[in-house]
Amino acid sequence: MQIQVQQFTVHKNVPLTISRGTQGENTNLWLQIEQEGITGWGESTPFSVAVGDKMTAERLAEQVEALKPHLSPFAPWEWQQIEGVFRAFKPHPAVQAGIDVACHDWLGKRANLPLWQMWGADLSRIVPTSVTVGISSPELARQRVRQWREVTETRAIKIKLGSPEGIEADRAMLQGVREEAPEAELTVDANGGWTLGEALEMMPQLVALGVRHLEQPLGVEDEGDYGALYERALLPIFVDESCFNSGDVARLAGVVHGINIKLMKSGGLREAWRMIHMARGLGLQVMYGCYSDSCLANSAIAQLGAFADYLDLDSHLNLKDDPFTGAVLQAGRLIPTPQPGLGVTLKCN
Structure with a gap:
């Protein structure tokens, strides 16, 4: 499978304030996985769970690029091998999520059925x-x-x-x-x-x-x-x-x-x-x-x-x-x- 990634920024109508601070915009990743002429889509959203814990779309994108040569030999349905790559390289869970969702989207499109x-x-x-x-x-x-x-x-x-x-x-x-x-x-x-x-x-x-x-x-x-x-x-x-x-x-x-x-x-x-x-x-x-x-x-x-x-x-x-x-x-x-x-x-x- 071939993986492409690009960043996109979204802006909130109303900024959201929680105990860790206020956020009015976010830059996420749009992942696309292509095989057999079918393209599956996924998203990776940087997040934090503590003050000072800052992940960015740029860092997520770097991890996706590093994983590409290790994932490209596999098809979107070969989950034991894909998860083996995740265990070996331990990418951020948002990176795993983007790839996982894109693979599931691909599988649904291949089967011509909604995932639900x-x-x-x-x-x-x-x-x-x-x-x-x-x-x-x-x-x-x-x-x-x-x-x-x-x-x-x-x-x-x-x-x-x-x-x-x-x-x-x-x-x-x-x-x-x-x-x-x-x-x-x-x-x-x-x-x-x-x-x-x-x-x-x-x-x-x-x-x-x-x-x-x-x-x-x-x-x-x-x-x-x-x-x-x-x-x-x-x-x-x-x-x-x-x-x-x-x-x-x-x-x-x-x-x-x-x-x-x-x-x-x-x-x-x-x-x-x-x-x-x-x-x-x-x-x-x-x-x-x-x-x-x-x-x-x-x-x-x-x-x-x-x-x-x-x-x-x-x-x-x-x-x-x-x-x-x-x-x-x-x-x-x-x-x-x-x-x-x-x-x-x-x-x-």
Whole structure:
């Protein structure tokens, strides 16, 4: 197979602020794998899980170039050999994800079937995706909810907390969103911005406001405290930054209630599928999330949308200049198309 890669930059309509900072644009990679006249598409999105942990599209592209001669002898279906290359060279998981997704897209196109159909998914089981409100003042949070209503039905809202101003600022913002959207299902994601004590202190208010689960309350460096939090939890605890792959799922079972699977962390659809089954076997709930992904990557994980309890796939809905079109929003649900592979195409300018 032949691999081509190019960078593209996307800009957010509304910059997103989380506990680690604010982001208004992102440069990602568009990967294309060609064989037998068929081209599969994938995306690699640089991401970080800690302050100072900075990955760039340039560094990802360098890794793709280094892998090309080692992957070119194989076909897109030769996964044992491809994963052997990954084990030998240990590229960033976002690089693996881009290659994995492109190979899956190629296979779907070769079979002339959408990936969701190849997995036997029932699209009627796809739940509405949440939309995200970043850290801000209560007034700006209310405004963001109103902006989302112009884009989609806001049935579920994820609220980013862990404000640098402390938990009182978090309390005020959370209250503001609830007042603006009294009927919405709320979830909270602190992105590791709380201590164990702060998480325990915040829980009664989360429950009182009907928050359905709490995501990544503790920093990666404080993972040892999840056992104590789990024992006193008043609502389900999910992990994101603490859970990359199936090995992490096994490690965290028993101290959390659910996991957030992201293609860029897991290394692609193949590992995401493993994580789903491992989580189910261990009695954990499953959520899918995203970084600053375009419609390409979100259409990829949407192929597995029917197998998730919760979806947080709104990044492309907040882009001014997404170059791709694919999975479509229907009544707040991100539904993959019946087109072969990912069903992703370039937008017409």
